[in-house]
Amino acid sequence: MSGDDSRARLRIAVQKSGRLAEASQDLLARCGLSFRRSRDKLFCYGEALAIDLLLVRDDDIPGLIAQGVCDLGIAGRNVVNEFVLDRGDGQTAIAELRALDFGRCRLAIAVPRGSTYTGPKSLEGLRIATTYTATLGDWLRRNGVRAQIVSLSGSVEIAPRLGSADAVCDLVSSGATLAANQLREVDTVLESEAVLVAATECTGERVELRELLLRRIDGVLDVRESKLVLLHAPRAALAAIERLLPGAPAPSVTAVEGKADEVSLQALCRGSVTWQHLEDMKRAGATRLFVLPVEKMLA
The missing domain is CATH 3.40.190.10 (Periplasmic binding protein-like II)
Incomplete structure (x- = not known):
């Protein structure tokens, strides 16, 4: 298997076993990708999208990307950094795109x-x-x-x-x-930590596939610790309640039909929403408080 600029399918390399293996495949599954494994269990054919998976040793991932065999990879920053410095030519042909917040x-x-x-x-x-x-x-x-x-x-x-x-x-x-x-x-x-790395050159249909996958990964990372908070509140208490919302820069506020002095608030909170947060908002005047998990988000 070698680099081929004419191929239309995107290839991702991930660790076949070890501390990053399960979390890497879980991330891709949460992005809506599913794969059919080959007999040797090292190559997985993408079923949902034209994105295939290669299961390899973590130390091999940067090299496979630099050689053009794979377009993307998930590896530890320690492995990527060692590869870049070891080459020492300033032309590594790979770049870190995202920190993935696991494998620290x-x-x-x-x-x-x-x-x-x-x-x-x-x-x-x-x-x-x-x-x-x-x-x-x-x-x-x-x-x-x-x-x-x-x-x-x-x-x-x-x-x-x-x-x-x-x-x-x-x-x-x-x-x-x-x-x-x-x-x-x-x-x-x-x-x-685990990072998403990519070939600095990506052409043809693979560019669109890579951008699509990046958007999905960003969505998964954004909602991993996010919660949707819903509540009702008097208009007069709105400013105080907004200050109590953890990690919610721009809540959505709408009027409650038939109640001129009451509003409904919806906020995406990035981080933990504790009982203490809810109790503080209730004391500030909030009622009908709901905290819901967020499964998917596309900005």
Whole structure:
């Protein structure tokens, strides 16, 4: 399979297994995409739209996009950043389009417990084990630190205990793995989450498909934590109630037929709407309060 500018179908690469796999496919399903899997379960043919899915190793996703094999991909920012820096030619042929708000973690520096750390300069002359050699190298250069990078493909956190490194640079989520290996986190190299990346060049019918999918993804992300709040209120209390609405910049207000002094308010609240919010609005004069989930939205 190779890059082909003449093909009409859009291809998306996602992780076949691992921490981003399920959430990535769930996002696409919420965008209305459905797929039929091939026998090898690595290529999935799009049924709802001319959009196909490729299930691959996360480290392969940026390369497949850069080569033109796929048009879009969902990967960790840590993987994308490492690919871009590793190429080092300034022409990566891929770009980050959206942060997707799942798979959050950080690429962090950790040192053995009891070690002194006052800043990046504390790493001068030390051996640092990592899988992300290009990202770590870039961070060290930007901080003016000369250190030896020890490249490992896995089990990075055990390197200091084995005597092969003095510190590590590894992905951290909860920090439990570091603690289990008597390490403490001291600095952040990169904040990461799942991101949507794309080829910088996309032609023909695939351009329209990509824009359509982006609109749907934006809609899914917008409503993920959104709630629709409906209420009635006296006109005199409207300003006070609007100030209590969480994350609702432009509520819609209409008159209530037959009640000159009463209005109906509808607001899309981006974020949590708690019992405290409702009780505060009720005390301000609101009645008939409803909080409804939002399934889909297209701006």
